[in-house]
Amino acid sequence: MFDRLRDEQPGCAEKVIAISSELTQPELGLTKEDQDKSMESIDIVFHGAATIRFNESLRDAMQLNVIATRQLLHLAQKMKKLEVFVHVSTAYANRDRKNTEEIVYPPPVDPRKLIESLE
Numbered sequence: 511m512f513d514r515l516r517d518e519q520p521g522c523a524e525k526v527i528a529i530s531s532e533l534t535q536p537e538l539g540l541t542k543e544d545q546d547k548s549m550e551s552i553d554i555v556f557h558g559a560a561t562i563r564f565n566e567s568l569r570d571a572m573q574l575n576v577i578a579t580r581q582l583l584h585l586a587q588k589m590k591k592l593e594v595f596v597h598v599s600t601a602y603a604n605r606d607r608k609n610t611e612e613i614v615y616p617p618p619v620d621p622r623k624l625i626e627s628l629e
């Protein structure tokens with residue numbers, strides 16, 4: 511796949527700009543400059559940063575996988591060119607359902623209440 515990409519789009523690597531982020535920090539630890547740049551130029555967000563540890567504390571799991579995702583959604587709402595926000599979730603969501611449709615199901619617990627209970 512990457513060989514084909516390099517053949518067909520030789521300059522593609524130049525489009526990749528790494529910026530530093532920390533999901534546990536306010537504003538995801540992004541510098542003001544990186545935030546401003548993101549607001550102007552990003553059209554697609556792929557969000558796959560998470561903890562995948564089964565024995566993570568509930569507080570850390572919530573911070574990394576729920577609160578940080580909400581923060582990123584808030585940032586994405588300010589991105590002027592945003593077309594798509596893709597969140598890589600997990601195979602383990604809604605596993606109590608026999609059939610899972612491509613819809614957003616109401617959460618079993620109000621996430622705001624869960625976040626409040628951790629604070």
Ligand SMILES: CCCCC/C=C\C/C=C\CCCCCCCC(=O)SCCNC(=O)CCNC(=O)[C@H](O)C(C)(C)COP(=O)(O)OP(=O)(O)OC[C@H]1O[C@@H](n2cnc3c(N)ncnc32)[C@H](O)[C@@H]1OP(=O)(O)O
Nearest residue numbers: 558559560561562563564565566575598599600601602603
């Ligand atoms: C196309 C056909 C498809 C057919 C599909 C069929 C069936 C599908 C079935 C399932 C589908 C699953 C799809 C998965 C996608 C979901 C996406 C996810 O996010 S799943 C999350 C995955 N997470 C993990 O695998 C992490 C698991 N590990 C942990 O949570 C923790 O490590 C732990 C096991 C709880 C242990 O924690 P502890 O603090 O006690 O120890 P360490 O973390 O330091 O680890 C100790 C030791 O174990 C090694 N380790 C840890 N995890 C794994 C692992 N998953 N596999 C192998 N080894 C592991 C770790 O490296 C350490 O080793 P060492 O001591 O040598 O350093």
Ligand SMILES: NC(=O)C1=CN([C@@H]2O[C@H](COP(=O)(O)OP(=O)(O)OC[C@H]3O[C@@H](n4cnc5c(N)ncnc54)[C@H](OP(=O)(O)O)[C@@H]3O)[C@@H](O)[C@H]2O)C=CC1
Nearest residue numbers: 531532533534557558559560561562574575598599600601
């Ligand atoms: N792998 C798979 O088969 C599947 C994965 N998923 C989902 O995709 C997501 C990612 O999984 P996977 O790629 O396997 O996990 P990894 O652990 O390999 O990657 C997690 C990523 O999140 C980043 N990250 C973790 N903590 C922080 C933090 N505090 N601040 C900033 N970045 C952080 C890590 O950055 P760094 O490396 O710099 O620490 C890393 O790039 C999860 O939500 C998982 O459930 C869903 C289906 C299948």
